[in-house]
Amino acid sequence: MRTELFIDGKWVKGSSTTPVYDPADGSVIAEVHLADDQLCEAAVTAAHNAQAEWAKTAPRFRAEILRNAFEIMVAETETIATLISKENGKAMPDARGEAAYAAEFFRWFSEETVRVEGDFRKSPSGDKRILVTHQPIGVSLLITPWNFPAGMATRKIGPAIAAGCTMILKPAGETPLTALHIVDILERAGLPKGVLNVVLPEKTGPQISKMLHDPRVKNLSFTGSTEVGKHLIKEAADQVIRCSMELGGNAPVVVLDDADISKAVSGIILAKMRNGGAACTSANRIFVQKGIAEEFIAAFTKAMDSFVMGRGTDEGVTLGAYVSVKERDKIAELVDEAVKNGAAVRTGGKKPEGVGAFYPATVMTVDKYNSILKHEIFGPVAPIVIFDTDEEGIALANDTDFGLISYVFSGELGRAIRTAEAMESGMVAINKGVISDPAAPFGGVKQSGLGREGGFDGIHEFLETKYIGFEL
Secondary structure, eight states, X not given: OOOSEEETTEEEOOSEEEEEEOTTTOOEEEEEEEBOHHHHHHHHHHHHXXXXXXXXXXXXXXXXXXXXXXXXXXXTHHXXXXXXXXXXXXXXXXXXXXXXXXXXXXXXXXHHGGGOOOEEEEOTTSSSEEEEEEEEOOOEEEEOOSSSTTHHHHHHHHHHHHHTOOEXXXXXXXXXXXXXXXXXXXXXXXXXXXXEEEOOBSSHHHHHHHHHTOTTOOEEEEESOHHHHHHHHHHHHTTTOEEEEEOOOOOEEEEOTTSOHHHHXXXXXXXXXXXXXXXXXXXXXXXXXXXXXXXXXXXXXXXXXXXOBSOTTSTTOOBOOOSOHXXXXXXXXXXXXXXXXXXXXXXXXXXXXXXXXXXXXXXXXXXXXXXXXXXXXXXXXXXXXXXXXXXXXXXXXXXXXXXXXXXXXXXXXXXXXXHHHHOOSSEEEESXXXXXXXTSOBOOEETTEESOBSTTTGGGGGEEEEEEEEOO
């Protein structure tokens, strides 16, 4: 288990340490090292010093490193999943799924490394040739959240390596061990020194600000809350640093009255309960058309009742602990407030006694004005609203400042597509509960973010477009 910082190809001790806790019982898993100003500066310097040489490496060389890392991750899936479960709390089925998903970003971007397209053509006026090429943007600061400590790291590291950028990775303080293990894998896969550096700042806000004001840092890729994202955009503006932001969500589900109820229930269970609901793509507001509402609610409640809550690494557990008691209590407060405002709890809804950051799978019916609909719950709580017409369902779904993903369930494809096209979100899933894929562009509109990760777009977040005009 790696606990030190990684700077310029070496594991180094920090200026101090901080504990990483097992959220299932509050015990300390490890003490990880923290970085003071000097160590953060050293990480930026290492990345800067390595950038020019790394940018010149052959795409195939970079691709082979990513492919090697993919193969190591696949071989170590169970080790990675166990580490994720211990520090994050999630159940092992979710942790194994994340480990596999995370590895796929290395495989996808190993293939994309050698396929960055350019352009060469005659100008319409005929006076010159137009040559368009792409070059690495340079030193990139990567900031990842606690809910997917492996997946969010590889989704950023993969395209940065593919593009020829050097990096400073700042993982979440709650879940750094998984990120440090992935760095160890990349070192074993042959990544040159200085290309990837990892720091956990002692004073996160001021030290991140200092790095964003360092002229050597050219790019910021952040996944986290909209509130923090807005602050980082302001910080990045002083040096006009390019920003890629994957921010919060408030994902709606619209279940139309011609939907296959069994298929809708199974799909929404996936959309709601993946990662115990701690996902920006989690189904946060479920709108069900009146004609099938009671049948759907009964079937959905039964499915939610089937989750087994307990320590994530224990056999048979399907709903683990949350990353901390603080995060669990946020979920409980939202539910309690919703009940005060008239919500009817169908199952769950009570914070368990005893140790551990646990909260049960919860279903509640609410009216369209309930306050819980304005919040990203980030937990296993499913508020259901009954609506009448298709137009009302779409309006309710779009009544949010966020627009990451939406879900539509319908038995008629044309109706589903019309609804999907009306959704104000960067992604829409039709009759499916999970559509995240390393080969597809991931990102949102409105206050859910800027830019895209994954797919053909992902590598371009780390590339600058250069136009060269000349006569022949």
